[in-house]
Amino acid sequence: MRREVYDYWIRFVDQNEQTGSKRWPVLYDAVSSVGSAVVIIFLIFSFAFRAVGVIGNSMLPTLRDSDWLAVTSINFNIKRNDIVIITQPNDLNEPLVKRVIGLSGDVVDINFETHEVFINGQRLDEPFINSPTAVSSDVEFPLTVPKGHLFVMGDNRNSSLDSRSSIVGFIDERYVLGVAKARLYPFGDFKLK
Numbered sequence: 001m002r003r004e005v006y007d008y009w010i011r012f013v014d015q016n017e018q019t020g021s022k023r024w025p026v027l028y029d030a031v032s033s034v035g036s037a038v039v040i041i042f043l044i045f046s047f048a049f050r051a052v053g054v055i056g057n058s059m060l061p062t063l064r065d066s067d068w069l070a071v072t073s074i075n076f077n078i079k080r081n082d083i084v085i086i087t088q089p090n091d092l093n094e095p096l097v098k099r100v101i102g103l104s105g106d107v108v109d110i111n112f113e114t115h116e117v118f119i120n121g122q123r124l125d126e127p128f129i130n131s132p133t134a135v136s137s138d139v140e141f142p143l144t145v146p147k148g149h150l151f152v153m154g155d156n157r158n159s160s161l162d163s164r165s166s167i168v169g170f171i172d173e174r175y176v177l178g179v180a181k182a183r184l185y186p187f188g189d190f191k192l193k
Helices: 002-048
Strands: 049-053 068-072 083-086 096-102 107-111 116-119 149-153 176-185
Touching: 049 176, 068 083, 083 149, 096 107, 096 116
Parallel strands: none
Antiparallel strands: 049 068, 068 176, 083 096, 083 176, 096 149, 107 116
């Protein structure tokens, strides 16, 4: 009986040593893969992209309060209709998320009676807005966007504090943190319109 227990114990230890020695490389590979993925994601979001949260509803219906965006923060060219993150100091003391309407040198005109926005005499097609532009502020139109600046507005035109107000005014391009490229959250709707 003792011999049988001894033989059983030896077989048990041998099996565990063999099985255990096979588990470590698999476990090491799994940990190494996860660790590498975390480092790569960290590097991408540290240097190429930033994650930025949306505060407020000034960009409805395109963006909602608490959406998260992937924003490219290096080597970006700002184009009309881009959604940008603005860090220019303002009375709100918070970054702004707005759509670029006018670029440096553009003449911007808004007819608040017909709800039309014109850039350099051409009426803009704006399928992304929540409602027609009906609310003005203290800025007089038409106006010319100064060199190195942008004219921005929210997609929720009648509930957006933007370049139509002297509180925000023209945006110095040096204060553009980046251009939004994709929606990170909520999941499933990554595309920006």
